[in-house]
Amino acid sequence: xxLDLPLIxxxxxxTAVLLYVLxxxxxxxxxxxxxxxxxxxDRDVMMDSIAPVWDGxxxxxxxxxxxxxxxxxxxxxxxxxxxxxxILLMLMALILRGVAFEFxxxxxxxxxxxxxxxxxxxxxTAAFAQGLVLGGFIQGVRLQDRAFxxxxxxxxxxxxxxVATGLAVxxxxxxxxWLIWRTADELHGHARRWARIAAVAVAGLLAxxxxxxxxxxxxxxxxxxxxxxxxxxxxxxxxxxxxxxGAVGLAVLAWGLARRSHAGPFVGxxxxxxSGYLGLAxxxxxxxxxxxxxxxxxxxxxxxxxxxxxxVVLLLPAILAYTVxxxxxxxxxxxxxxxxx
Amino acid sequence: MDFDALLLSRLQFAFTIAFHIIFxxxxxxxxxxxxxxxxxxxxxxxxxxxxxxxxxxxxFALSFGMGVVSGVVMSYELGTxxxxxxxxxSPVIGPLFAFEVLAAFFxxxxxxxxxxxxxxxxxxxxxFAASVLVAFxxxxxxxxxxxxxxxxxxxxxxxxxxxxxxxxxxxxxxIFSPTFPERLAHMVLAAYLTxxxxxxxxxxxxxxxxxxxxxxxxxxxxxxxxxxxxAPLQLLVGDLSGKEVLxxxxxxxxxxxxxxETRREQPFHIAAWPDRKTEANRWEISIPRLGxxxxxxxxxxxxxxxxxxxxxxxxPVAVVFWAFRVMVGLGVAMIGLGLWGAxxxxxxxxxxxxxxxxxAAVAMGPAGFVxxxxxxxxxxxxxxxxxxxxxxxxxxxxxxxxxxxxxxxxLAFMALYAVVFSVGGLYILRLxxxxxVAGAAEPAPGLQRAPGSALAAAPQEPxxxx
Numbered sequence: 001x002x003l004d005l006p007l008i009x010x011x012x013x014x015t016a017v018l019l020y021v022l023x024x025x026x027x028x029x030x031x032x033x034x035x036x037x038x039x040x041x042d043r044d045v046m047m048d049s050i051a052p053v054w055d056g057x058x059x060x061x062x063x064x065x066x067x068x069x070x071x072x073x074x075x076x077x078x079x080x081x082x083x084x085x086x087i088l089l090m091l092m093a094l095i096l097r098g099v100a101f102e103f104x105x106x107x108x109x110x111x112x113x114x115x116x117x118x119x120x121x122x123x124x125t126a127a128f129a130q131g132l133v134l135g136g137f138i139q140g141v142r143l144q145d146r147a148f149x150x151x152x153x154x155x156x157x158x159x160x161x162x163v164a165t166g167l168a169v170x171x172x173x174x175x176x177x178w179l180i181w182r183t184a185d186e187l188h189g190h191a192r193r194w195a196r197i198a199a200v201a202v203a204g205l206l207a208x209x210x211x212x213x214x215x216x217x218x219x220x221x222x223x224x225x226x227x228x229x230x231x232x233x234x235x236x237x238x239x240x241x242x243x244x245x246g247a248v249g250l251a252v253l254a255w256g257l258a259r260r261s262h263a264g265p266f267v268g269x270x271x272x273x274x275s276g277y278l279g280l281a282x283x284x285x286x287x288x289x290x291x292x293x294x295x296x297x298x299x300x301x302x303x304x305x306x307x308x309x310x311x312v313v314l315l316l317p318a319i320l321a322y323t324v325x326x327x328x329x330x331x332x333x334x335x336x337x338x339x340x341x
Numbered sequence: 342m343d344f345d346a347l348l349l350s351r352l353q354f355a356f357t358i359a360f361h362i363i364f365x366x367x368x369x370x371x372x373x374x375x376x377x378x379x380x381x382x383x384x385x386x387x388x389x390x391x392x393x394x395x396x397x398x399x400x401f402a403l404s405f406g407m408g409v410v411s412g413v414v415m416s417y418e419l420g421t422x423x424x425x426x427x428x429x430x431s432p433v434i435g436p437l438f439a440f441e442v443l444a445a446f447f448x449x450x451x452x453x454x455x456x457x458x459x460x461x462x463x464x465x466x467x468x469f470a471a472s473v474l475v476a477f478x479x480x481x482x483x484x485x486x487x488x489x490x491x492x493x494x495x496x497x498x499x500x501x502x503x504x505x506x507x508x509x510x511x512x513x514x515x516i517f518s519p520t521f522p523e524r525l526a527h528m529v530l531a532a533y534l535t536x537x538x539x540x541x542x543x544x545x546x547x548x549x550x551x552x553x554x555x556x557x558x559x560x561x562x563x564x565x566x567x568x569x570x571x572a573p574l575q576l577l578v579g580d581l582s583g584k585e586v587l588x589x590x591x592x593x594x595x596x597x598x599x600x601x602e603t604r605r606e607q608p609f610h611i612a613a614w615p616d617r618k619t620e621a622n623r624w625e626i627s628i629p630r631l632g633x634x635x636x637x638x639x640x641x642x643x644x645x646x647x648x649x650x651x652x653x654x655x656x657p658v659a660v661v662f663w664a665f666r667v668m669v670g671l672g673v674a675m676i677g678l679g680l681w682g683a684x685x686x687x688x689x690x691x692x693x694x695x696x697x698x699x700x701a702a703v704a705m706g707p708a709g710f711v712x713x714x715x716x717x718x719x720x721x722x723x724x725x726x727x728x729x730x731x732x733x734x735x736x737x738x739x740x741x742x743x744x745x746x747x748x749x750x751x752l753a754f755m756a757l758y759a760v761v762f763s764v765g766g767l768y769i770l771r772l773x774x775x776x777x778v779a780g781a782a783e784p785a786p787g788l789q790r791a792p793g794s795a796l797a798a799a800p801q802e803p804x805x806x807x
Contacts, residue, residue, distance in 0.1 A: 052454035055409055059442070059450045065416040066442045069427055070435030077428035080420025081740040087421055088750045091414045092757050098410035099761055102403045106768035147424070152746045301432040301508050308436045315443040319451075326451045329462050 005306060006299035009071040010288065012312060016067055018277055020060035022174070022270055027054045029175020031097055031123020032168060033194055034116065042187045043116060049182045049334040051101055056323060058094070070308060074146050075288040075298035082141040082148040083133050083155055090129035097122030124168060131167035135160025138213065138220075138280060140290040146297070159216050166205035170273060173198035177253070177266040184333045192257060195265055199253050202269075206246065206276060213283060219291055220283035239282060246275030345744035347736055350422040353751040355721075357414050359714055360758050364408030366713045369483055369529065370536025371401045372449075372476040374563075375456070379469045392556050396777035397540070400769050402457055407765050409450070411758075416442075422747065426728055426738035433499050433509045434489045437516065441485035449478035480529065487528050491521035493729050494720065495589045507732070520589060523582040524720075530575045531716065534675060535709025537567035541682075542706025543773040545692075545699040556777040558693050561702070565682035565692060572675040579672065580635075586723075587636050590730060591645045592654060593723035596661040598632055599625070600646040607632035607644045612666070615658040620648055656725040660718060668715035671708045678705050 027050040037043045068076040080087060100119035107115050136155025143149055176198050179191035214221040221227065225235030249271030256264025288295040299305065375394055382390035416438075419427050455463060455471040463471070498514025499507050509515050541564035547557040587594045594600075599615045599622055600607055609631035614623040634640040647655050678701060685692040692698055728735040 052458040055406075055450035055453055056447065058409070058413065059446045062413055062416045062446055063442045065413075065420070066438045069416070069419060069431055070439040073428045073431030073435060076420045076431070077424035077740075080417060080427075081422075081424050081742045084421045084740075084742050084746050084750075087417050088746075088753070091417060092753060094413060095410040095757060095761060098413075099403075099406050099765060102406045103764060103768060106403065106771070111764070146428075148741050152743050300435055303509060303512075304432050304436050307512055308439045311436070311440050311443055319443065319447045322451050323447070326454055329455060329459060 003306075003309070005302055005309065006071075006296050008309060009067075009299065009305055010286070010295040013064065013067050013071060014281065016060055016063045018274070020057070020064055021277065022273060023057035023060060024054070025171045025273065026050070026174040026178040026266075027057055028097075028123045028127045029171035029173065030178060031119050031175070032127060032172045033175050033179070033191075034120035034123070036190070036194060038186070038190060042190070045183055045187055045334055046179060047101065047104065047119070049179065052330045053326065054098075054101065056326065058098070061094075071300055071305060072288055072295060072298040073300050075293060075295070078141060078143055078146060078148050078289045078293060078298075079137065082150060083136050085152060086129045086132035086136060086155055090126050090133065093122045093125035093129060095122075097126060127168040127171045128164045131164025132156075132160050134167060134280075135163030138163065138284065138290060139217065141292075143289065143292045146293065159212055162205075162212055163209055166202070166209045169198060169201045169205055170269075170276070173202050173269050174266070174273070177256075177269045181263050181266045182332075182334050184335075192260075195253075195269075196257055199250070199257070199265075199269075202272065203250055206272070209276075210243075210279065213280070217283070223283055242275055242279045242282065245278070246272055249273075249275055346742055346747050347739045349744055349747040349751055350739050350742075351735065353747060353754060354418060354422060356751065356758075357411065357418060357754055359717065360762060361408065361411040361415060362713060362717055363710050364404050364411065365479070365483070366528075366532045366535045366710065367539060368401060368405050368408055369479040369532035370534075371397060371404070372472075372479045373533065374536060374540070375401070376469075376473045376476040379472045383465060383469055389556050389559050392777050393560055396556070396772075398457065400772055403765055403769055403772075405449075405453060407762065420740070422740050422742065423728070423738050424740040426733060429505075429507060429733055429738075430493070430729060433496075433507050433515055434492050436512075437485050437489040437492070441482055441489075445478045445482035445485065449475050449482065452478070483528055483532070484525060487525045488516050488518070488521055490720075491524045492516075492518045494518075494524075494724055495520045495585075496729055496732055501732075520582070520585045523578060523585055526578045527575070527582050527716070530571050530578060531709070531713050533567060534571050534575060535713060537564040537571065538675065538678075538702075538705050538707075538709045540564040541568065541678075541702045542704075545702035546773065547776045548693045549696065549699050549703070551776070552693050554776065554778065558691065560777070561682075561692055562686060565679060565686060568675060568679035569683040570679075572672065572679045576672055576676065579669075583636065584638070587644070590724065592647065592650045593656055593661070593719075594636060595645055595647045595649075596656045596658045596723055597665045597719060598636060598644075599658060599662045600632065600644055601648050602646040603643065603649045604646065605633065605641055605643045606630045607636070607646075609635055610662075613662065615662055617652075617655070617658060654726065656723050661723045664715040664718040664722070668712045668719065671712040671715075674705065675708060675712075678702065 030046050030050050034043060034046065037046060065076075068079075096118045100115040100122065104112055104115040104119065107113075132155055135157070139155075139157060139159055141148060141150065142154065173195060176191050176195035180188060180195055183191060214224060214226060218227075223235075224239060225232035249268050251268070252271060253265050253268030255261070256268055284290040286294045286296070288298045375398065378390045378394045378397075381387070382394065452471040452474045455468065456475055459468055459471060492515055495518055497518045498511035499509050501507055540560050544557040544561035544564065547554050548561065551557070583594070583597075586597070596615075598607070599610050599613045601615075601621050606629070608625075608627035608629045610622065611626045611628065613625035613627075615621075616623050630640040633642045633644055636642075636644055647658065681698055682692050682702070685695055685698055692702075724730055726734050726736065728738045
């Protein structure tokens with residue numbers, strides 16, 4: 001039996017990106033919510049709730065980039081120059097918010113205020129830039145001989161701006177539901193309010209992005225069974241599971257918020273993200289650079305993929321195990337004494 | 342080929358990686374230091390070790406954070422700016438990068454959280470295990486990235502297919518390319534030496550003010566111990582590495598030594614002003630025959646000069662020549678400092694009693710960073726005009742991006758790094774000035790500063806300015 005290595009790797013990269021979006025999503029979301037906190041003490045608790053795990057979360061982004069480089073070098077070589085500006089914007093924003101975790105503790109009056117603002121601004125900018133990357137990706141990249149052949153601002157369209165807004169608000173929802181789960185007292189109450197507002201906004205933006213994607217990209221619409229004013233129920237039917245998953249997610253979220261559940265809203269938000277992720281993937285799979293390069297065309301040599309798969313089989317279970325363990329160590333509500341300083 | 346985008350991309354990569362390398366070269370050493378400190382604390386229950394651990398962990402957290410975020414940049418810059426390189430090199434060295442992420446980055450990032458925030462959440466043994474795993478992670482990371490770099494310096498274990506793409510045929514030879522063992526040893530020793538010098542400088546600074554501070558005295562002795570063993574070892578390993586360069590990259594060696602003519606009994610230039618236009622040194626201060634002796638181990642050996650290579654195949658000379666001299670000069674100074682410190686430890690009441698030595702140790706604090714960056718310049722600039730030596734020229738590796746966005750991103754990086762890394766440096770210096778005892782004390786809840794610290798009298802500012 002021979003393994004379909006490119007397919008396995010497509011699945012692995014997709015999983016890494018999904019894990020990144022969910023994990024760094026909630027900690028970027030906490031940063032986006034920073035300006036809405038009522039007191040410096042609340043902000044300290046918000047940061048303490050993510051401080052032990054943010055670095056591990058961001059490592060999935062490195063795996064996404066490094067994995068794409070290693071497994072699908074032609075996709076990496078085509079996409080990263082095409083999205084040069086939003087990617088570099090994201091990297092710089094991640095620097096600002098990443099150092100803020102420690103710098104905020106070390107700054108005095110003005111320093112602390114600056115790094116508080118840098119954490120909030122960096123988180124929002126990183127989320128928005130990732131949305132621009134996503135939007136630019138979905139609307140497609142112009143290629144010639146497997147290399148990027150477009151302009152520096154091809155990614156900048158009303159559509160990508162809409163997607164970026166959607167992603168930033170989505171992260172805020174993940175962040176708010178995380179805080180509901182992990183904080184107590186007043187902050188917990190504020191987080192519920194933030195989550196309610198974000199949930200409504202996300203539902204609206206998710207619908208808007210879905211419609212915009214179908215309208216702007218005929219090829220995607222075709223995938224979903226919409227073509228020439230008619231629609232193909234046989235195509236659409238099985239795919240309806242995806243919007244149904246989103247509806248279930250929103251229902252869990254609403255139910256969790258109404259019943260004052262602690263972990264329920266986070267689970268609901270994760271389901272909504274999963275639905276959005278799958279929904280977009282249906283639009284471009286098996287392309288890895290929409291809409292001219294399939295994951296097979298982009299794949300690295302089989303011997304490299306095989307070697308790396310060996311590494312993954314050995315290491316990924318351990319990574320997942322100790323990641324879960326770290327989250328377990330830091331489980332429960334975050335108190336005022338969570339810092340190490 | 343757009344030359345401007347190429348030049349800007351080179352500048353940007355050099356700038357971002359030069360700033361990045363500062364942090365790993367410090368945190369690799371510190372991570373091992375923590376494993377040792379915590380192990381000693383568990384074994385002896387001497388609180389001095391724990392105080393030192395809790396003090397340096399804050400500096401580690403600042404440095405590691407800066408290292409992580411400046412490192413994430415690298416994993417995307419390979420594509421945004423060097424997409425042709427990426428597409429070409431990935432089938433061979435892609436797995437090396439992937440293994441670095443899988444085997445090292447996750448380990449470091451996950452257990453760093455436990456190290457920093459887990460003191461009250463896990464038992465002392467488990468916490469020690471976390472420290473050891475982080476130290477192991479930093480070394481694993483060095484292993485894979487130096488493996489990839491060594492392959493780019495001297496590629497082996499691959500073939501070039503008819504369409505020009507590369508394929509690995511022997512993974513062992515790819516991972517353990519011929520120059521890899523010396524390079525890895527050189528980098529890890531450099532990291533240990535850099536850390537030892539910073540720890541020595543910080544402790545010496547404290548001892549100049551409070552000669553009786555036991556923690557600083559202990560840390561200084563440990564740093565001297567590291568320095569006196571590692572600095573001479575580094576000279577040895579560096580020499581081995583140089584011999585490898587002579588064997589596999591003769592053009593780089595000629596640039597390092599500013600040899601223009603191919604001849605026997607090459608002189609050693611202590612200082613020179615190499616000029617590529619005239620293909621000679623404008624002036625030089627030399628010792629006859631020593632050049633051949635140092636580089637080849639035989640004063641009569643024939644060593645190739647730069648003129649043996651076509652002008653378009655020669656690396657820049659002056660920068661490589663001088664970077665090498667600064668690195669070696671600092672290395673010799675480190676050996677001297679280590680021996681001096683060891684002699685003081687052995688002879689008298691200890692190094693803390695010699696203000697002259699303490700001042701010298703403070704002055705040598707940044708020497709490790711300077712030497713690392715100079716070494717990196719020798720290795721990477723000396724490899725030019727190739728990015729994969731003999732296989733792919735740097736000029737052919739650049740992404741199809743315009744000069745405009747690259748110049749904007751380069752300027753943005755410079756502004757951002759100027760703010761982030763100078764503020765980070767300031768915070769680290771502030772912590773060092775506070776010292777281990779005040780710095781390691783656990784403050785009462787809600788209190789940001791330890792009582793008794795230099796700043797305890799300053800207002801606490803419970804409200805941050807909005």
